Amino acid sequence: MWWARLKALIVKELLAALRDPRARLILVGPPIIQLLVFAYAATLEVKNVDLMVLNRDSGHWGRELVQQIGGSPTFRSIGLANSPNEVRLAIDNQQVLAALEIGPSFSRDIEAGRPAEVQVILDGRRSNASQIVSGYLSRIIGALAAETPAGEHAASMAVTVEARNWFNPNLIYQWFMVPNLVASIALLIGLIVTALSVARERELGTFDQLIVSPLRTHEILLGKLIPPMMIGLFHITIYILAAVFVFGVPLRGSLFLLYGSAIFYLAAVVGVGLFISALSMTQQQAILGAFLFMVPAMLLSGFATPIENMPAWLQPVTLVNPLRYFLVIVKGVFLKDLPLAEVARQTVPLCLIAVVTLSSAAWLFRRRLE
């Protein structure tokens, strides 16, 4: 009996969310476009760099250095400057990210076995990209130094740092980004669908009808909980398929673990959404409330930048963020074959968040009833 009632409510909720063709479009189209655009756009890699060179050296080594830089795929264009002023203008106006200045005695110093010097100027307004470019330039210059007569001995003494990247040997950025997007777009969708569901009914007055129906509070709650979770699981499935078949991200762990934890993640997300919904009186408040939760949740999840970079007093705040845990799971299951124990350790906080938010939402509904 109660199952039939619940089923009717679930069907009604799904219809409410998907009936309007424009709303249907919003729920399906943009998340997929977002996945495609952001997976390609959101990269902290640095490519197609424009560089300016002020070569005051007339000898062989200066030319050689410029040539070697030109041969690197990182650099798109190398402009030749004639004066320091030209370099300054190009950096100021952001026509180039970096400039290299080779002094007049560069080749002479190298031939004479004296330490030669080059100067690299980088745009600190884009300090992340600058740092990466400076790393590239140092490596190219180091390689050239090893070819110089004086450098050969020094190079054989110099410490080589042999880097090996586990889990992602070529450091392909999409292998990082796509699993992140799976988790964060599911957050976006789950939150918006749920936050609006109660607020809209409240604005239309149908929520009171729901309350006076024979449904019990926990049934209403389940009816509001399950449909957004179904929509969320649908999205997660599409993204996992896209991750594997479009972006070629290796799925090394168990799909079962991924789906198992996804259910708890979605329950936590929908719980937060219902809680926001129960607090708001109008749709506008619900939209803003969802937004107010979503932006910090995205920024304090380890998605954009690692949690350990944050100040120590801010890190505990991330503990109430469901995205934080699911990001570890998604990335871990995809790339690292994360063991069951660790997945479980990350799932427990998700359960807690779900229980706390859902029971507070239920309490808020019931309080309204009385």
Next chain:
Amino acid sequence: MRVKAWSDRGRVGGRRRFVALMRKESYQILRDPSSILIAFVLPMILLFLFGYGVSLDTTRTRIGLVVEEETPLTRDLAASFTASRYFAVTQGRDRREFDDDLVLGRVRGIVVVPATFAADHAAARHPAVQVIVDGSDPNTASFVQNYAQAAAANWERQQSSEGKASPPAIAVEQRFWFNPQLTSRNFLVPGSIAIVMTLVGTLLTSLVVAREWERGTMEAMMATPVTAAELLTGKLLPYFILGVASMTLCVLLAVFLFGVPFRGSVTALYVLSASFLMPALGQGLLISATTKNQFLASQLALISGFLPSFLLSGFLFEINSMPTVIQWITYVVPARYLIPSLQTVFLAGDIWPMFGRAIAVMLTIGSIFFLLAARSTRKRIG
């Protein structure tokens, strides 16, 4: 004679109507707590998040350090890793001790000084240090590599200053202009001001105007003698002022709380922001006029306003590194023009040739949005 009187009255009435309209809109903003929330509370939260929460400065990355054979030389090398301000080092005897930590993300990398290091160094046989990094976060991975390189280079410099090794044949002198400490906050906080203005301009405007369409009050206003131009200006001017006010709040916080240097002029700051608000408000208006529904408007504002300002503007991610097709899309994202200019006003100073281009493009995009919004408003009524 009568005609003239009419037009006179019309003009006076026009101004009075306009003032009345402005007053109505202002009351509406002040009375609605959600406007204040978007215009002042949300910007502060965002600024705090970008100031404190989002940091590309990897301070103290946790790594495991394995020295396979203790000699004075390798101990010395290990010390330069422990002393690096970028690493928090846990020492171990065997690499396998850290394998699980790397899987679970407890360390970001493992540095191994192999047993052959001292012998290779003595024989000048290219001594090597192995760095195993967690590639599941490529950005941190490449930073760990760079820092490991720097720690090794530091050690070499020490050796050569003590006369134990020859100096490198080519020394690189690096200078980071405008931001020598490479504080990511210094460019993230100015950039986030653009995102805050997108929120006020696009999200708030589209929500409020869409609500009026939803409730039918927009049609009611259209039925009054108010002209379309008056209606739009009266509606947008208060949001324009709100946008400028929240920008001012952000700049004050950026300078006085986060200590971001401000090297340009206040004039440049306001001219740039005002030019940016044109496309931002225009987009909000266009969204509300085409959707006339709060849910759709908020979603569209997020997807076409907030997320592109965040992801396709060069704020966090380099536009040059994106695929060509996506680079084309970035040309119509107004924040793409504002963010570098804001970063310049804060960190470098007034560079008017750059600002001039940005302002011209932003105003152009703005007028296109307004034209489209005006067209779709008129069409719906007629």
